[in-house]
Amino acid sequence: MEKHYKLARVRELADGDDDFIMALASAFLEEVPEDAARLKKAVAEKDYYTTYQAAHKMKPTVDMFELGVLGDLIEVQDWGKFENQDNTDVSHQLGLVLTAVENATEEIKKDFNL
Numbered sequence: 840m841e842k843h844y845k846l847a848r849v850r851e852l853a854d855g856d857d858d859f860i861m862a863l864a865s866a867f868l869e870e871v872p873e874d875a876a877r878l879k880k881a882v883a884e885k886d887y888y889t890t891y892q893a894a895h896k897m898k899p900t901v902d903m904f905e906l907g908v909l910g911d912l913i914e915v916q917d918w919g920k921f922e923n924q925d926n927t928d929v930s931h932q933l934g935l936v937l938t939a940v941e942n943a944t945e946e947i948k949k950d951f952n953l
Contacts, residue, residue: 866900
């Protein structure tokens with residue numbers, strides 16, 4: 840449990856409310872993998888605006904669950920924010936974010952029986 844994510848901030852926010860922790864875990868599973876897929880597609884298509892939007896939306900949850908890739912996600916977000924960066928390659932950072940999301944998703948599913 841909690842190998843690819845951390846619950847310290849989630850527990851602090853929930854203030855001992857296990858139902859709220861479960862709701863946050865469920866929300867993670869519903870939103871973050873979908874946003875990650877959107878982010879992956881947007882970067883591949885050099886859709887800067889969608890890249891920025893998807894990364895920006897993911898930041899609070901990636902941070903709250905402490906996936907360890909917030910800095911990489913911010914680099915991808917900034918790539919989208921500052922458009923026309925054809926010479927900048929964010930594929931490595933994107934790969935780190937996508938792997939972290941995938942690992943955390945599988946672990947959260949298992950840990951919370953979702």
